Amino acid sequence: MEKTDLDFAYYIYLVRTNKEGKMLDFSTLSNSWNYNSVNGDPGYSIIAGYFNKPGQYKVIIAPELTTSSELSELSHRHAQISFIVTPAIRAFSLREMGIIAMLILMVITCVALLIIEYNKKKSRKKIMLAHFNAEAAKGELDQIRSHLNPHFVYNSLSGIQNLMNQNETEKANSYLNKFARLTRNILNDQELISIQDERNLLDDYLSMESLRFKFSYEINIIGDANFPNAEIPAMLLQPFVENAVKHNMAILQDKGKLLIELKSEQKNVILSVIDNGNGFETQKNYAGLGLKLCRKRIELLNQLYKECPISMNINSGTTGTTVTIILENWL
Known part of the structure; x- marks a missing residue:
């Protein structure tokens, strides 16, 4: 072209x-x-x-x-x-992008609020269940203590009766005074008690029983200046002290020795009862309820204080028995 x-x-x-x-x-x-x-x-x-x-x-x-x-x-x-x-890809204006961003933010906010509300309801249910379990555990603990307290009262009254039968009126009066003070403390029904008050209760009880059986005892608090004010579940050691007196000190009389320690170790409280008796078989099931009730009480306390577990260990032999209770993170 x-x-x-x-x-x-x-x-x-x-x-x-x-x-x-x-x-x-x-x-x-x-x-x-x-x-x-x-x-x-x-x-x-x-x-x-x-x-x-x-x-x-x-x-x-x-x-x-x-x-x-x-x-x-x-x-x-x-x-x-x-x-x-082909059709061009549509570009959004700043105004349109702002509206879309606001819509997305509103959707995210709504979803977040729904999740938060769901979690709140779930938490409330957990709290209600935990409260219910705690109340149930407290009820069982009260029932266990109602079994342990009469056991202590019976032992104490038996001691007074024995002193009266032996015409040891002065000792019986001293015993009765200590028993009255001890009973008042027990009937307060406090779940928690200070280390110092726990030591005083044990001292009152052992000073009464030593009038009958002539054994020697020692109670030591080992820790810093604030340790005696720390609180622990009341009368944790009392049933084990009673057993030591009943099954060992009553037999050994003036040869009997009993050592009780309440000590701090980092954040833990360690309670121990050591006697020089003949010991017993720790795995055997005995007719008495004392040891069973103590173990059940510790189990229930662990339900109430899940962050501060309590464990118990018993070593017993021909040269004596050592009961150790460890309260973790109680300090």
């Missing part, structure tokens, strides 16, 4: 159709061709703005036409390029 024909006779037409081939737009572009300086080939640059709308496009090079209907009749005989322009 001659250059003059291209410049003056041929034009560039741009046609946009839909998928069915129906013409949507028709544009006649300039015929001002640009020629390559190297080899002289013609070229033409079409502005991108012509392709803003999506659809199927045809670029047709044909002689000048007066109507678009002429193009459909001649297009198959002229050079053309077909291509498709």
Whole structure:
């Protein structure tokens, strides 16, 4: 094709159709061709703005036409390029992005509030269950102490009776005074008691019993200046002290020795009762309820004070018995 024909006779037409081939737009572009300086080939640059709308496009090079209907009749005989322009990805404005961000934030907030409320309900149920279990454990503890206290009272009254039968009136009066003071402390029904008060209770009891059986005893508090004020469950050692007196000191009399220690070790409280009796079989089931009730009481205390567990160990042999109770994290 001659250059003059291209410049003056041929034009560039741009046609946009839909998928069915129906013409949507028709544009006649300039015929001002640009020629390559190297080899002289013609070229033409079409502005991108012509392709803003999506659809199927045809670029047709044909002689000048007066109507678009002429193009459909001649297009198959002229050079053309077909291509498709897809819809552009929609860009959100700052306002739209702000609205979307607010909606997302509202959804996240609602979900977070629902989760928090669910967790609160779950926590309330746990607290109610823990409270119920604690109340049940306290009830059982009270029942156990109601069994242990009469046991102590019976032993004490037996001691007074023995002194009266032996006409040791003065000792019986002293015993009775100590018994009255001890009974008042016991009937306070406190679950927790200070180390010092626990020591005083044990001292009152042992001073009474030593009047009967002539044994020697020692009670030591080992710790810093604040340790005697620390609180522990009341009368933890009392049943074991009673057993030591009943089964060993009563037999050994003035040869009997009893050592009680209440000591601190880091954050733990360690209570121990050591006697020089003949010992007993720790695994054997005895008819008495004392040891069973003590173990059950410790089990219930562990339900109430889960962060501060209590454990008990009994070593017994022919040279004596050692009962050790460890209260972890009570200091």
